[in-house]
Amino acid sequence: MGGTFDPIHYGHLVTAEEALTQFRLDHVVFVPNRLSPLKDPADVTDPEHRYLMTFLATVANPRFGVSRVEIDRPGASYTIDTMRDLAARHPGATLFYITGADAILQILRGEWDQSAELLALCQFIAATRPGFALSEETLRRTGGGRAPLENVHLMTIPAMAISSTDIRARVRAGRPITYLVPEAVEAYIAKHGLYRRVPAPEAAGG
Numbered sequence: 001m002g003g004t005f006d007p008i009h010y011g012h013l014v015t016a017e018e019a020l021t022q023f024r025l026d027h028v029v030f031v032p033n034r035l036s037p038l039k040d041p042a043d044v045t046d047p048e049h050r051y052l053m054t055f056l057a058t059v060a061n062p063r064f065g066v067s068r069v070e071i072d073r074p075g076a077s078y079t080i081d082t083m084r085d086l087a088a089r090h091p092g093a094t095l096f097y098i099t100g101a102d103a104i105l106q107i108l109r110g111e112w113d114q115s116a117e118l119l120a121l122c123q124f125i126a127a128t129r130p131g132f133a134l135s136e137e138t139l140r141r142t143g144g145g146r147a148p149l150e151n152v153h154l155m156t157i158p159a160m161a162i163s164s165t166d167i168r169a170r171v172r173a174g175r176p177i178t179y180l181v182p183e184a185v186e187a188y189i190a191k192h193g194l195y196r197r198v199p200a201p202e203a204a205g206g
Ligand code: ATP
Pocket: 002, 003, 004, 005, 006, 011, 012, 015, 098, 099, 100, 101, 102, 103, 104, 127, 128, 129, 130, 160, 161, 162, 163, 164, 165, 166
């Protein structure tokens, strides 16, 4: 499961746990990116902070792990490179890329680097997410015949209307994030004073 995890929250964790059980996976590897090609680096927290929060949130689950493969690869993080790397490291394994509805729709629209190659390279688990319509029909319509859909599997999960964007806004506004993120992540955010600063463009406006 790839992401920026800025910070990791219960939406990510519920999605991963549901994927484990619904698809009988052996293991979920969380892969925090160094630099998302789709996000402004000025708005994103240091990769080491995001890596450590992801570690803290997953460390007690024997079936969860965190990979540094993208954090340690210089430059922008492309999922296609990561999946090729994982495929080479685990020959014979069936690889599933776990995404939320927003991410799979981006991939099907061809917005990720080598989207078509990526869709051919591994299986996809596409989780429902509040705010994004996801059905077999949406997948077909969004894929528009450009992408092979036989590798994309829909997964319905309990609706978790949680996003990292909302959590960052809450911290900035002094509102609670308890029960939205694991306790250790909440403590880490407080200890390091993360998300207190207004992002650069708004700061420039005063
Ligand atoms: P941001 O608001 O900063 O974009 P985010 O909450 O979307 O953060 P990401 O790190 O961007 O988190 O997402 C990583 C992956 O997790 C994506 O595939 C995304 O669709 C999925 N995801 C995130 N939150 C949820 C959720 N509440 N339910 C289902 N999937 C989710």
